[in-house]
Amino acid sequence: MMSIRALRLAALCVALLHAGSAVAAEPIVLSLLTNRTGPSSAVGARVANGMRDYLEMLNQRDGGIGGTRVQVEECEVASDLERGLACYEAARKAGAVLVSPPDRALTRALVEPSARDRIPLLSLADGFPIGTRGDVMPWVFNPSAWVLGGLTITVSYLAEKAGGLGELKDLSIGLAYSTGADPAALATLRDLAARYGFATPLFALEETERDDEVWERIGRQPPNHLILLGQGVQAGISVERALKVGFPADRLIALRWPDEAVLRKAGSAGRGFKEISRHAFGDAFPAFDEIDLHVVDRGLSRTPKTGSGETHYNRGIYNAVLLAEAIRNAQRRGAPGALKGEDLRRGLETLSIDDVRWKELGLSGFARAVAFTCMDHGGHPPGFVQVWDGAKWLPAAGPIPQMSEAVDARLDQVVAEFLGANPGWPARAEPCDQPPT
Known part of the structure; x- marks a missing residue:
């Protein structure tokens, strides 16, 4: 007959197993709004492939990020604003903690709803420099607007x-x-x-x-x-x-x-x-070998064999690295329970990837040190x-x-013009010298 102590230990093990299962059952949901079709498909498909492949490599090789799988939900917008807004609403209902819009018009349209819902945007939009100013748009991060x-x-x-x-x-x-x-x-x-x-x-x-x-x-x-x-x-x-x-x-x-x-x-x-x-081209980096081994060779990628290392594919890799490292950063900061949008925003606003970390990621020489701050949501790479x-x-x-x-002088002018054209624009809820709440 099992002793009382043994029974208690067995019960504890079962509880821990169930707790682990519960954590594993709650992946980090990210919404990737894509332009795989439509006028921007030549760029959009490749960027989306790069982002998906890198994040899926982390799932397959490491079991996710910090022990939690990443669930990438794609929604095709085809450069159509109404479709993009519908995709955002679906992402919100699905519990996404981040939405990545592909262009300037959609990013601008999502600024207010994302702030209301406390869901950060990782925008892929060139030509939207105000999206790099965290004092004006605290829920928008735009490393592409450079x-x-x-x-x-x-x-x-x-x-x-x-x-x-x-x-x-x-x-x-x-x-x-x-x-x-x-x-x-x-x-x-x-x-x-x-x-x-x-x-x-x-x-x-x-x-x-x-x-x-x-x-x-x-x-x-x-x-x-x-x-x-x-x-x-x-x-x-x-x-x-x-x-x-x-x-x-x-x-x-x-x-x-x-x-x-x-x-x-x-x-x-x-x-x-x-x-x-802001990053190198080509695929002569160990991380790309990992993507081939764990994703492409297993039939889990939409990237053709000749597509790895192509300019826009690498842009997707770059953005996925920023996102993955921001998630790690948020996890290190000890957010209790499942990761939330505000946790990820905090992870992005304190993100710093130095040359040593790029090397650890198998991407030495792919990009150089980049850091976001509360004020700077673009990184000035x-x-x-x-x-x-x-x-x-x-x-x-x-x-x-x-x-x-x-x-910065031009950005200050952009901000002044924007605030002049949008009187009553809400100020950031917390000053930049305080952590997000």
């Missing part, structure tokens, strides 16, 4: 090639941009031109037949360098048309990346084309310059820091 910083990195790179910032004075640095581009980006480039004395001709692209006239004008009076600020299909079209009018590829530099198929199609004519990125050699990307320069003074 066009302002990216422009300063571009100018720093061109200055280095010319022999210093003082050598920019006699240069012409043009910008070909989609007409929907953030006005703050144009203002930032004008600020830099005024400060360093270079000319900055601006070429608005309407995505119509009239663009042919714009590219012909560029071909007739080419600037010394041309920055491309398009996205999705437009990014690739800009490259094709620039090469068609004879603009040299090695004087083109992009802030938003074209599909690599465009560059492969260009053949040797595309050699020397450059891009600015440095940039890499990547160059296309006709078949693949190679590192050309970096890391190059942002000109933080210029970026």
